[in-house]
Amino acid sequence: MFSKIKKVLQDFAQQISEAILYRTLSEKEIDEYCNNLFIQLIESDVAYDVAEKIVNEIKQQLMGKKIRRGDDAKNYIDTAVEKSLEEMLKGVGTFKLMNFVKSVLAKEKPVKIMFMGVNGVGKTTTIAKIAHILKTNGFKVVVAAADTFRAGAQEQLKKHAERIGVTFIGGRYGSDPAAIAFDAIVYAQKNNFDVVLIDTAGRMHVDIDLMNELRKVARVVKPHLKLLVLDALTGNDALEQLKGFEEAVGVDVVVLTKVDADANGGAALTTIIGVGKPIAYLGVGQGYNDLIEYDPAIVLKMLFR
Numbered sequence: 001m002f003s004k005i006k007k008v009l010q011d012f013a014q015q016i017s018e019a020i021l022y023r024t025l026s027e028k029e030i031d032e033y034c035n036n037l038f039i040q041l042i043e044s045d046v047a048y049d050v051a052e053k054i055v056n057e058i059k060q061q062l063m064g065k066k067i068r069r070g071d072d073a074k075n076y077i078d079t080a081v082e083k084s085l086e087e088m089l090k091g092v093g094t095f096k097l098m099n100f101v102k103s104v105l106a107k108e109k110p111v112k113i114m115f116m117g118v119n120g121v122g123k124t125t126t127i128a129k130i131a132h133i134l135k136t137n138g139f140k141v142v143v144a145a146a147d148t149f150r151a152g153a154q155e156q157l158k159k160h161a162e163r164i165g166v167t168f169i170g171g172r173y174g175s176d177p178a179a180i181a182f183d184a185i186v187y188a189q190k191n192n193f194d195v196v197l198i199d200t201a202g203r204m205h206v207d208i209d210l211m212n213e214l215r216k217v218a219r220v221v222k223p224h225l226k227l228l229v230l231d232a233l234t235g236n237d238a239l240e241q242l243k244g245f246e247e248a249v250g251v252d253v254v255v256l257t258k259v260d261a262d263a264n265g266g267a268a269l270t271t272i273i274g275v276g277k278p279i280a281y282l283g284v285g286q287g288y289n290d291l292i293e294y295d296p297a298i299v300l301k302m303l304f305r
């Protein structure tokens with residue numbers, strides 16, 4: 001994870017600190033190193049504006065501070081680079097889903113969470129992973145397959161539900177997804193379930209009809225949480241998707257999947273830094289346990305250790 005970008009940051013710190021062994025660097029020279037870093041970040045798939053943000057942050061840490069020969073320059077630069085990224089990652093909101101579930105349950109039951117996203121981002125897999133975490137935490141969970149559109153979607157979620165050991169509610173292909181979600185909620189209310197996780201069909205954020213359908217599901221369900229699943233590999237495109245869903249139905253929280261699959265790391269970092277919504281989890285694999293709570297410290301560890 002993040003392997004190329006990790007090397008780019010390491011090389012940057014190494015080059016500057018080696019140069020400092022022989023002379024004190026001028027601001028102009030630091031600027032040149034930073035410009036080179038900018039190009040390297042772009043080549044690791046970091047989006048232009050995010051690379052600019054990172055480099056400016058690092059420049060701020062380094063400029064105006066005379067680093068002299070003999071100072072522990074390597075340590076100083078390493079710390080400055082790490083601190084810059086830390087500042088940016090700390091600016092991204094975190095979201096503790098289990099705490100949220102508990103806070104809603106203190107008032108009402110069931111907690112309704114609607115999952116949304118473009119096709120193939122990993123929505124269904126993420127629902128299965130979250131259902132697994134909820135079950136492990138002692139909650140009674142229903143998963144509702146309100147995807148009546150894609151062939152195989154019902155069976156896919158059903159299979160996950162059977163494997164995890166949670167209740168599945170589905171319906172006929174072509175039927176109204178809002179009706180399935182509604183049935184699942186009624187079932188949960190009657191049978192004292194804690195949480196209903198609603199899968200919706202994958203849809204492009206620019207497809208007006210399907211976005212209208214999603215609005216209808218949201219109107220009927222009145223979810224406590226609208227969760228958007230984004231594929232971290234898609235970088236800036238993921239941010240465009242977020243904009244589309246935000247405008248159509250609103251987005252409360254985000255899960256970024258496939259962080260493990262981004263060898264360069266730039267796309268994932270772009271999505272994390274640029275998302276502007278609280279991130280609940282990062283998907284880091286295909287297994288049920290491959291979901292980690294978003295925490296800036298964990299991302300920093302991935303980038304620097």
Ligand SMILES: Nc1nc2c(ncn2[C@@H]2O[C@H](COP(=O)(O)OP(=O)(O)OP(=O)(O)O)[C@@H](O)[C@H]2O)c(=O)[nH]1
Pocket residue numbers: 117118119120121122123124125126147150153201202203256257258259260261282283284285286290
């Ligand atoms: N490496 C990796 N693969 C993942 C992750 N999350 C999901 N996947 C894989 O991505 C593929 C698509 O996942 P699905 O859950 O079917 O995607 P979806 O968004 O529900 O797809 P639609 O129903 O078509 O909208 C599957 O092969 C998943 O195993 C992740 O965090 N890491």
